[in-house]
Amino acid sequence: MGWSFIRAYTILVYLFMFLPVAVVVLLSFNQNQFGSFPMTGFSFRWFEALWNNDAVMRAFRTSLILGLLTAAISTTLGVLASLALVRYAVPGKNLITTILIAPILVPEVVLAVALLLFLNWLGIGKSFALLLAGHVIFTLPFVILVVQARLVSIRRDVEEAALSLGASPMQTFFSITLPLLMPAVAAGALFAFTISFDDITGTLFWKPGGVETVPTQIFSMLRNSISPEINALGTVMIVMTVGLPLLGAAIARRLATKRGM
Amino acid sequence: MSVEAREKRQPWILLSPALAAVTLLLLVPLLFIVVYSFWLRSAVGPDTQGFHPDNWQRALTDPFYRYILLNTLKIAAITTFFCALLGYPAAYFITRSQGNKLILLLLLMLPFWISYIIRTMSWINILGSSGALNTLLISTGITDSPIQMLYNEATVILGLVHFLLPFMVLNIYVSLDGIDTNLEDAATSLGATRWQAFTQVTLPLSLPGLAAGGLLCFVLGAGTYITPLILGGPRDAMFANLVLEAIITQLNWPMGSALSLLLLIVLGAVVAVYNRYLGMSQLTKGLG
Numbered sequence: 408m409g410w411s412f413i414r415a416y417t418i419l420v421y422l423f424m425f426l427p428v429a430v431v432v433l434l435s436f437n438q439n440q441f442g443s444f445p446m447t448g449f450s451f452r453w454f455e456a457l458w459n460n461d462a463v464m465r466a467f468r469t470s471l472i473l474g475l476l477t478a479a480i481s482t483t484l485g486v487l488a489s490l491a492l493v494r495y496a497v498p499g500k501n502l503i504t505t506i507l508i509a510p511i512l513v514p515e516v517v518l519a520v521a522l523l524l525f526l527n528w529l530g531i532g533k534s535f536a537l538l539l540a541g542h543v544i545f546t547l548p549f550v551i552l553v554v555q556a557r558l559v560s561i562r563r564d565v566e567e568a569a570l571s572l573g574a575s576p577m578q579t580f581f582s583i584t585l586p587l588l589m590p591a592v593a594a595g596a597l598f599a600f601t602i603s604f605d606d607i608t609g610t611l612f613w614k615p616g617g618v619e620t621v622p623t624q625i626f627s628m629l630r631n632s633i634s635p636e637i638n639a640l641g642t643v644m645i646v647m648t649v650g651l652p653l654l655g656a657a658i659a660r661r662l663a664t665k666r667g668m
Numbered sequence: 669m670s671v672e673a674r675e676k677r678q679p680w681i682l683l684s685p686a687l688a689a690v691t692l693l694l695l696v697p698l699l700f701i702v703v704y705s706f707w708l709r710s711a712v713g714p715d716t717q718g719f720h721p722d723n724w725q726r727a728l729t730d731p732f733y734r735y736i737l738l739n740t741l742k743i744a745a746i747t748t749f750f751c752a753l754l755g756y757p758a759a760y761f762i763t764r765s766q767g768n769k770l771i772l773l774l775l776l777m778l779p780f781w782i783s784y785i786i787r788t789m790s791w792i793n794i795l796g797s798s799g800a801l802n803t804l805l806i807s808t809g810i811t812d813s814p815i816q817m818l819y820n821e822a823t824v825i826l827g828l829v830h831f832l833l834p835f836m837v838l839n840i841y842v843s844l845d846g847i848d849t850n851l852e853d854a855a856t857s858l859g860a861t862r863w864q865a866f867t868q869v870t871l872p873l874s875l876p877g878l879a880a881g882g883l884l885c886f887v888l889g890a891g892t893y894i895t896p897l898i899l900g901g902p903r904d905a906m907f908a909n910l911v912l913e914a915i916i917t918q919l920n921w922p923m924g925s926a927l928s929l930l931l932l933i934v935l936g937a938v939v940a941v942y943n944r945y946l947g948m949s950q951l952t953k954g955l956g
Contacts (some may be wrong), residue, residue, distance in 0.1 A: 409771055411796045413757050413760060413761050414761060415763040416757045416758070416761070417757060417762070419760045420754050420755075420758040420833075421758070421775060423830070423833075423901070424755070424833065424834075425775075425778075425779075425832070427787065427790035427791055427793065427794050427796075427830065428779075428786070428787060428790055429938070430790060430794060430800055431786060431789075431790045431793060433794055440781055449870070483685075484685045484686040484689060485686065487682040487683070487686065487689070488682065488683050488686035490682050491678075491679035491680070491682035492679075492683070494677035494679075495675075495682075496680060497679045497680075497683070499911055503683065503687070506687065506690055506691075506695070507686055507687070507690055509690060509694060509695070510690065510694055512939060513694065513698070513932060513934055514887065514890075514891030514931060514932060515891060515906070515912055516891055516892075516893060516908040516912070516928060517698075517891075517928045517931060517932045518694060519912075520701065520911060520915055520924055520925065520928040521694070521697035521698045521700065521701045521925075521928070522693055522694070522697050523806070523915070524697070524700065524701055524704055524915075524921055524924075524925060525696065525697035525700040525701070525916040526697075528700065528704075540689075540693050541693075543689065544689060544690065544694055547686060547689065547690070560922060576678075580920075601781055604761075604783075605784055606895060607784065607785050608892070611912075611916075612912075612915065612916070614721075619858045622783060622784075622785045625785050625786070625789070626785060626850040626894070626898075626931075627896060629789055632795065633789060633792045635791065637789065638793070641783070641789070641790070643784045643788040644786055645782055645783070645786065647782045648779055648781045648782065648783060649782060649800075652781055660707075
């Protein structure tokens with residue numbers, strides 16, 4: 408096998424990954440009202456239609472709030488747990504790590520069923536709180552993996568220096584450890600947000616009647632047929648979930664170079 | 669309180685919120701549905717508590733359930749195979765390409781951020797009756813009426829490969845990137861052809877990455893129910909669709925518990941075999 412063959416093969420693999428998504432973006436600007444092809448002209452009408460679609464805007468607000476809360480809670484829990492696991496000699500560390508990572512090892516549909524039925528048995532029915540709890544538990548392992556990986560590489564001496572100079576453990580954490588850990592905290596939060604924003608498997612089980620997130624809204628719109636409006640919604644989602652991380656990475660890089668790191 | 673006692677207590681204070689969350693929201697619910705799977709659904713009123721093996725008996729002996737379970741494993745296996753077939757050369761190319769490695773890697777990460785449901789539905793635009801492919805076929809005169817290409821097992825596999833391929837490529841990449849390129853050069857200088865050097869040195873050393881990617885593709889593929897709902901026909905249900913059906917449609921929660929536990933046990937066995945021979949560390953390497 409020659410190198411040029413592998414290159415051509417790889418280009419085809421990338422085309423396979425991106426062409427269908429590119430077609431979604433392309434068709435969202437289609438003037439045509441029915442079906443998808445052929446394109447009849449360039450138009451923003453489907454984005455306007457989205458803006459005026461109350462159900463879609465509601466779903467957006469729900470997803471946004473859910474994603475932000477998930478990211479905040481998951482990141483807080485994850486950072487605290489990572490600190491304990493990396494900075495202290497905890498007995499049974501491997502077992503604890505396995506337990507904390509368990510939510511990604513259990514198939515999401517099983518996690519969804521178990522949580523739904525258990526809370527229902529306790530008399531806590533489907534609600535936004537259940538949805539939030541589910542998203543937190545599902546995103547927590549990702550935050551822990553990201554934060555732990557970074558924390559290991561932050562030298563302990565820096566913290567010890569602060570402590571020996573009279574800083575309290577709290578002060579040391581907020582003025583030394585957290586700033587150094589910030590890239591990982593931001594990455595973990597972003598991870599949690601986008602995973603939550605994109606989740607549908609668990610969300611369909613947990614969401615109360617009448618509440619839709621963007622993915623479940625797309626899912627229920629797909630029951631009719633694919634329309635330029637769904638493609639427009641897909642394009643907005645792509646811009647949000649791809650554009651935001653890229654923007655975040657760019658900002659993080661800028662901040663890092665400014666501080667000379 | 670002495671410093672030592674504080675030092676001992678501190679990590680548990682830090683760990684307790686996360687541990688409490690996982691225990692209350694995952695471990696206890698899992699134990700609960702083990703118990704629940706032995707209850708019986710009542711036509712009216714609350715489910716009958718107790719120890720009734722009926723759900724399990726049905727889950728294990730009903731030929732329909734068995735067919736769907738085996739078919740799900742088959743679909744996951746085929747998906748994993750195609751992910752490896754497409755992913756390995758691509759990962760190899762990324763590892764060995766000098767200049768644009770970073771851009772290729774970034775492009776590889778992008779699909780992770782593109783919504784699962786959008787990537788899945790995007791195939792309707794390609795394969796649907798007024799989709800890109802049919803439009804092309806009709807305008808070139810190859811066919812006069814649209815060909816039905818969607819809503820079958822092949823499109824379910826296609827959608828799953830499209831969704832899971834980045835997991836495979838990333839895991840193989842992590843593995844390949846850790847192999848010293850001098851090893852291949854050493855093999856060729858000792859008289860091996862490039863192909864021999866690859867198959868006898870690089871490929872075996874990258875097998876852990878391939879296996880980790882394979883495990884992720886298999887487990888995630890076998891646990892899905894959205895892809896068959898969007899890209900499959902009425903006869904292309906996978907095992908998780910049975911769970912959804914039992915819980916959401918039939919409200920037969922004891923049966924749904926038994927079915928989801930069966931899925932957990934089968935996929936857990938696959939993970940356990942993997943862990944026995946390869947260990948979990950390779951997997952977290954790829955995830956982190």
